[in-house]
Amino acid sequence: MVRTRFAPSPTGYMHIGNLRTALYAFLYARHNGGKFILRIEDTDRKRHVPEALQIIYNSLQLAGIDFDEGPDKDGGVGPYIQSERRELYPQYANMLVENGSAYPCFCAAKKETDDSDEVKLELRDPCRYLTAAEVQARQADGIPCVIRQKIPETGSTSFVDHVFGTITINNAEIEDQVLLKSDGYPTYNFANVVDDHLMNITHVLRGMEYLSSTPKYNLLYQAFGWEIPEYIHLPHITREDGHKLSKRDGDASFEDLLALGFLPEAVVNYIALLGWNPGDDREFLSMAELIELFDTDHISKSSACFSIAKLDWLNGLHIRALAPEQFHALANAQYSAEVSASLPTELISALIQGRVVRMVDIPAMIGFLSVLPEFAIELFVHQKSKSTLESSLMVLQEMSVKLGAVQDWKNDVLVDTMKSFGNDRGLKTGTVMWPVRIAISGQQMTPGGATEIAEIIGKGETLRRISLAIERLKSVVPATE
Numbered sequence: 001m002v003r004t005r006f007a008p009s010p011t012g013y014m015h016i017g018n019l020r021t022a023l024y025a026f027l028y029a030r031h032n033g034g035k036f037i038l039r040i041e042d043t044d045r046k047r048h049v050p051e052a053l054q055i056i057y058n059s060l061q062l063a064g065i066d067f068d069e070g071p072d073k074d075g076g077v078g079p080y081i082q083s084e085r086r087e088l089y090p091q092y093a094n095m096l097v098e099n100g101s102a103y104p105c106f107c108a109a110k111k112e113t114d115d116s117d118e119v120k121l122e123l124r125d126p127c128r129y130l131t132a133a134e135v136q137a138r139q140a141d142g143i144p145c146v147i148r149q150k151i152p153e154t155g156s157t158s159f160v161d162h163v164f165g166t167i168t169i170n171n172a173e174i175e176d177q178v179l180l181k182s183d184g185y186p187t188y189n190f191a192n193v194v195d196d197h198l199m200n201i202t203h204v205l206r207g208m209e210y211l212s213s214t215p216k217y218n219l220l221y222q223a224f225g226w227e228i229p230e231y232i233h234l235p236h237i238t239r240e241d242g243h244k245l246s247k248r249d250g251d252a253s254f255e256d257l258l259a260l261g262f263l264p265e266a267v268v269n270y271i272a273l274l275g276w277n278p279g280d281d282r283e284f285l286s287m288a289e290l291i292e293l294f295d296t297d298h299i300s301k302s303s304a305c306f307s308i309a310k311l312d313w314l315n316g317l318h319i320r321a322l323a324p325e326q327f328h329a330l331a332n333a334q335y336s337a338e339v340s341a342s343l344p345t346e347l348i349s350a351l352i353q354g355r356v357v358r359m360v361d362i363p364a365m366i367g368f369l370s371v372l373p374e375f376a377i378e379l380f381v382h383q384k385s386k387s388t389l390e391s392s393l394m395v396l397q398e399m400s401v402k403l404g405a406v407q408d409w410k411n412d413v414l415v416d417t418m419k420s421f422g423n424d425r426g427l428k429t430g431t432v433m434w435p436v437r438i439a440i441s442g443q444q445m446t447p448g449g450a451t452e453i454a455e456i457i458g459k460g461e462t463l464r465r466i467s468l469a470i471e472r473l474k475s476v477v478p479a480t481e
């Protein structure tokens with residue numbers, strides 16, 4: 001059975017690259033009828049951020065990525081957490097020391113590091129050449145030590161990746177990495193291998209930055225005599241300036257994107273396409289379709305560029321694909337108390353669903369419905385509809401009377417009323433609709449036309465706004481005999 005895992009470190013928010021790794025591992029497992037495991041790799045206690053655990057859980061839940069198994073936690077299945085398994089790792093480190101694949105290192109002045117950017121260790125530590133008697137003497141003196149992997153000094157190590165093919169690294173270029181720290185905590189690299197084996201992980205999906213590290217993982221597998229999993233390394237995700245997305249550079253997290261008004265399913269859909277395609281030109285894909293279509297053959301080697309404009313487009317498609325009641329439920333959270341109390345929000349939702357790009361755009365989009373904004377009187381002049389200040393004044397004066405006589409204040413009735421008036425006066429529909437829409441919205445661009453807006457704000461408010469517009473136009477249009 002295919003078994004994949006997502007193994008984040010709880011050091012901050014859910015980075016977009018992290019979420020894509022989780023998504024691909026989840027899709028690969030589901031596509032192949034396998035299991036998806038969540039493991040929290042929190043052995044780096046200096047960088048541990050307690051609240052990050054909840055962020056990871058919430059992000060996966062909102063993204064629709066559910067994991068399959070783990071230890072019992074409060075009556076349910078929870079993730080594996082490495083710090084709760086720390087007793088396991090020393091015994092495996094000692095196994096490697098006993099078979100000659102690792103050694104105690106007593107160089108206290110050297111930094112215990114796991115690929116740290118601060119201090120780079122020499123590839124070969126002098127402690128690897130200590131005799132058994134020298135090791136025993138240092139241990140008897142109580143000198144603290146770490147356990148390091150003993151990398152072969154000659155030869156090379158190769159592996160085959162699903163995306164990048166065969167990768168070969170000379171052993172002389174691989175560092176004798178720390179496996180177990182002096183406090184008994186394993187390093188990421190060591191715990192990662194031990195847990196992948198114990199959890200029967202068959203396929204490891206992770207970022208391509210781990211390509212150069214994979215040979216030292218494989219040497220550990222070989223030292224234990226364990227089966228090596230298959231590898232699927234993923235291309236980088238870059239900003240539009242070509243730089244790699246990074247937590248440290250403050251690039252948007254999954255939670256940030258949701259706060260910006262993007263739907264979780266749209267973000268998941270977009271992230272799936274950052275480095276993979278379904279083999280055709282489809283871009284709008286549901287989770288079910290992603291599971292059905294996902295494979296490793298269509299993962300690209302090239303970096304993928306994260307584009308907010310492309311995400312905007314895809315988010316709009318997902319918004320329009322929502323059932324009306326689903327959209328209304330989401331839109332309700334964006335309506336002010338005043339709007340909800342005084343206006344028919346169902347009609348508003350129906351009006352704007354096809355026009356919303358991000359959910360957070362809604363308050364600004366509909367603000368004019370509750371409060372008529374100040375606007376330049378020049379908006380009444382429109383070349384396409386052949387509207388002038390004079391024609392607008394005439395239309396509004398007569399339409400005020402016509403609309404005042406309407407009893408059934410519905411959009412279709414209002415449309416018929418305005419078209420009938422235009423036909424009687426020999427006016428195009430636009431010449432009638434334009435001044436009415438400007439008068440009742442105060443905006444050149446609106447979600448919906450004059451009659452749709454009028455239906456929403458109601459008869460009384462429509463006539464009041466038209467009356468205000470008439471008075472303004474009278475102040476600038478010369479009186480006629």
